[in-house]
Amino acid sequence: MPANPLHKLMIGAMPLMPRALTWRFSRRYIAGTHLDDAYRAVRELNEVGCTGTIDVLGEDITNQDQVNTALQLYRETLDGIQDNALQCGISVKLSELGLRFDVDGCESAMRALMSSARQHENFVRIDMEDSSVTSVTLDIYRELRRDFDQVGAVIQSCLHRSAQDVADLMAEGPTDIRLCKGIYIEPEDIAFTDADDIRDSFSELLDQLLEGGARVGIATHDPVLVERAEASIKRLGIEKDQYEFQMLLGVTERLRKRLVADGHSLRVYVPFGELWYQYSMRRLRENPNIAGHIIKNLFVRN
Ligand SMILES: Cc1cc2nc3c(=O)[nH]c(=O)nc-3n(C[C@H](O)[C@H](O)[C@H](O)COP(=O)(O)OP(=O)(O)OC[C@H]3O[C@@H](n4cnc5c(N)ncnc54)[C@H](O)[C@@H]3O)c2cc1C
Incomplete structure (x- = not known):
């Protein structure tokens, strides 16, 4: 747009x-500047029937020390989620683990993080960044899911390539995708720029994912897309464990409450x-x- x-x-x-x-x-x-702020926010969400996913703020770091610091903080986050018995996973941007200066190092850092997550029986979502890193991000996701079950990726409905990415990922194995519109402004040759086209792409991708048996995080606050998603879930007879809605902290809380009251699972993205x-x-x-x-x-x- x-x-x-x-x-x-x-x-x-x-x-x-x-x-x-x-x-x-x-x-x-x-949520705030400290981990305790994030735990508090997630606890409050858990009390009203939502799960969480904690994002440690930071991206596009430039050296290995920063990678180590981010990794350490994410491990502490996993420890705290377990100690506080929170219903919550983590969301990670690969650029925060060095993607832009050392792809192999980034994958190693992710493997270390995935091992911690496995010990904690927790889930790691790899956020999607701008289109310059879509391919490498999905490639790392592919490599990780060979060895770890509890990892998921993100697909952006604004990108023309997404239907093919979804088809490829699903053909290759069990797939866990957060579907969103995409927050980055992208050039017209690779992305839809019209709001209705982005919406239609979202709905088509959602059906493609649900029909293909992927697990889906439906990440939108757009009431039109939420309504269409509810219709798809009903029409396709999708079970509760195959999808959840996802929203950002502080956004469209009324819609969030309505979805929870109607019995849908709902996860809130909690950056701190x-x-x-x-x-x-x-x-x-x-x-x-x-x-x-x-x-x-x-x-x-x-
Ligand atoms: C859980 C989650 C994870 C995400 N992860 C990624 C990711 O990994 N990569 C990526 O590129 N993008 C990500 N996004 C962002 C996403 O791509 C969209 O930019 C964002 O969700 C806005 O699109 P929308 O579908 O909510 O529709 P919009 O049309 O933008 O919003 C619909 C309505 O929601 C409300 N709304 C939306 N955003 C806000 C806001 N910030 N403040 C107040 N009201 C608001 C408004 O009422 C608006 O009219 C994520 C979004 C969510 C919910």
Whole structure:
């Protein structure tokens, strides 16, 4: 979707704002700066019938020390999830484990993380980043799932390639996919840019995944897509253990509650960490239209 000029202007002005003010915008979407903040957020979600997935904020790191630090923090996260008896997995960006400067090292770090997750009987979702790393991210997912059951990937419905990726992944073995629209602004030759096309692609991919027997995280707050997903689940007679809805912390809480009340499983993405400021600014730069949600959130709770 093209960026709204007003939102672009707002993003341009954000670095001039005091951090405390930026925190006011961001805190609804971020559990806090420390692991305990994330545990608290997940505990509250568990109490209202949702599961969680914790994201340690950080990406595009540039050296091995940072990889080791991220890995250590993710291991602590897995320990804490178990110690606190939380219903919660983790979500990881491969660029946080060195993808952009050492692909083999990144895969080794992921293997180390997967071993910890296996010991904890927990699940690791590999987030999807921009299209420059789609292929390598899916390749690492392929390698990992040969040796580990509890790993999943993400498919973005905005990309033209996604139907083929889904077909290939499902042909190769058991597949666990989070399906989302995709947050990165991508060029027209590789991605749909029209909102309706992205929606239609999402619904087609969802049916493709469900019919093919994949386990699916339906990650959207779009009421039209939620309604279509509910219709597909009913029409195809999909069992509860084959899918869950997924939403971001602080977004469309009313829709979230409605889905839980209707008996659907629902997982909430819970980001936390010292790097919240960089994360928020980067997200906004990547897709200035998010600024529209932020402005709206100052006034409206949906
Ligand atoms: C659990 C989860 C994991 C994700 N993981 C990835 C990933 O790995 N890679 C990736 O590229 N993208 C990821 N995304 C982001 C996703 O690609 C979309 O950018 C995002 O979900 C917005 O799309 P939407 O389907 O909710 O539809 P939209 O049309 O953007 O939103 C529908 C409605 O939801 C509400 N809404 C949506 N976002 C917000 C917000 N931030 N604040 C307030 N209201 C909002 C608004 O009411 C809006 O009208 C993830 C999303 C979720 C929910």
